[in-house]
Amino acid sequence: MSAAGLGLRLHDTLYGSDHNRVFQNWWEYAKEHYIPIHGGEVVGSMTMYYDPILGVHMPSNHEPFQKFGTAQLIQASQPDDARVLVEAAFDQLGWREGVPIEEKGGNPRETIMGMVYAREYGDEALYGRLKAYAEEHHDPTWDEASGEFYWKFGLDEPYPRGQFNAAAALAEVMTEGAWGRLLTEPNLRKFVEPTVTDVDFPNFCLSQAVYDVDRRSLIIASDKGAPSAAGQPTTFRITNVDPERCTVVADDEVSSDWRAVDGDIEVSTSVGEHTFVVRMH
Numbered sequence: 001m002s003a004a005g006l007g008l009r010l011h012d013t014l015y016g017s018d019h020n021r022v023f024q025n026w027w028e029y030a031k032e033h034y035i036p037i038h039g040g041e042v043v044g045s046m047t048m049y050y051d052p053i054l055g056v057h058m059p060s061n062h063e064p065f066q067k068f069g070t071a072q073l074i075q076a077s078q079p080d081d082a083r084v085l086v087e088a089a090f091d092q093l094g095w096r097e098g099v100p101i102e103e104k105g106g107n108p109r110e111t112i113m114g115m116v117y118a119r120e121y122g123d124e125a126l127y128g129r130l131k132a133y134a135e136e137h138h139d140p141t142w143d144e145a146s147g148e149f150y151w152k153f154g155l156d157e158p159y160p161r162g163q164f165n166a167a168a169a170l171a172e173v174m175t176e177g178a179w180g181r182l183l184t185e186p187n188l189r190k191f192v193e194p195t196v197t198d199v200d201f202p203n204f205c206l207s208q209a210v211y212d213v214d215r216r217s218l219i220i221a222s223d224k225g226a227p228s229a230a231g232q233p234t235t236f237r238i239t240n241v242d243p244e245r246c247t248v249v250a251d252d253e254v255s256s257d258w259r260a261v262d263g264d265i266e267v268s269t270s271v272g273e274h275t276f277v278v279r280m281h
Contacts, residue, residue, distance in 0.1 A: 001026060002073035006183070009076040013186060020077055027078060035070065037081050042067070042088040064089035068113035076183035086117045095126060101133045108138060108153050108164055115171035122176040138168065147205070147226050194218040194278060197264070198237040203229035204271050220276040222269075229271045237264045238278055249277040 005023030012020050031037045034057075036044035046067065048060030060066035067089035071082040090096055095114065103111060111130055118127035134140075139152035141160075150160040151168050170179075193211045196218070208221040218238060224230065238246075243260035248267060250257065252275070257268040267276065 001030070002070050005077055006073045006075075010183065010186075013076075013184065014188070023077060027074070027081075031081070035085075037084050040080075040084055042084060046070070064092045065109045065113060067092075068110065068117065071117070072113070072179070075180055079180060083121070086121070090114070090117075090126070095129065101130065103137070106154055108134075109167075111138075112164065112167045112171060116167060116174065116179065119171060119174040120177065120179045127171075134168070145227065146202070147224055148202070189213075192240060194238055194240050194280065196220060196236055197239050198235070198266075200234045200236070200271075202226050203232065204234045204236065204269075216280040218276075218278040218280075220278070222272070222274045224273055225271040232271045233268065234271055235266050235268050237261065237266050239264045241265055241278070241280060245281040247279045247281065249279070251275055 001023070005020065005027070008019040008023050011017055034047040034050065036042060036046070045057075045059040045061040047057040048063075048066055049058040050056070051058075067085040071085040071089075074085075075082045089110075093099065093110065093114070095101065101111060111134060115127055115130045115134065118124070118130060134151075137154065139154055140149070141152055142149050150165050152160055153164055155161065190211075193213075195211075196206065196209045199206060203226045205223050205225045206220060207223045208219065211218050241264065243263070243265045246265055248255045248258045248265070250267070250269065255267075255276075258265050260266075265278070267278075269276075
């Protein structure tokens with residue numbers, strides 16, 4: 001239900017609807033029966049799963065991750081209760097009091113979500129402790145063959161874990177309050193501003209694509225890309241532009257290696273490190 005509430009909240013933000021009120025009503029019920037938050041504290045065991053046929057609650061209080069996970073889902077609609085859950089998880093783990101960081105069964109979820117929320121709430125001291133542990137135990141890896149970076153988390157597996165890596169990457173790029181802003185103040189201008197599309201990923205990889213409103217310029221950078229495709233010709237498109245009123249600067253030189261295609265512009269380049277500035281006149 002918490003995930004459903006997040007979906008309803010995002011729909012309301014994007015389309016001006018009022019569907020999340022259904023979740024708001026349910027959340028008050030949940031705090032009485034499943035997630036006992038009263039007076040700004042978690043005062044009992046959380047229910048991970050409830051069997052309505054047997055009337056049995058499966059408790060999850062022994063797993064701080066359940067608090068992190070629920071907090072992440074209710075952040076948009078119940079930020080105060082989300083923080084209560086996160087602080088309860090921190091207290092349970094004892095990290096702020098110097099309790100050693102441990103990952104039971106080699107599961108990195110609590111450490112990763114701890115980093116996410118340490119950054120969300122601006123606790124750089126705790127983030128630094130968790131980050132140091134992650135650097136030592138999560139196997140940060142540059143794959144020279146593919147040109148990719150990922151964490152292996154000590155797992156002897158042919159492919160890196162996608163969910164773990166996604167959350168770890170979130171912790172890397174976050175700033176204070178970023179998760180809350182992403183959910184409650186999304187950048188809707190991006191749907192009408194100049195946008196990069198049709199990138200030949202993973203051969204050609206962008207490290208930056210940002211539109212500067214004041215300068216009316218789309219600023220793009222690419223990294224080395226896939227080593228196996230280095231130097232190969234490639235193209236990408238930019239939509240939401242007027243091709244007749246654009247100038248393309250590639251690697252600090254005005255470029256003519258682009259053309260108008262179906263109202264977009266298509267830029268020709270090669271796989272490798274480049275910079276582009278697309279100026280709107």
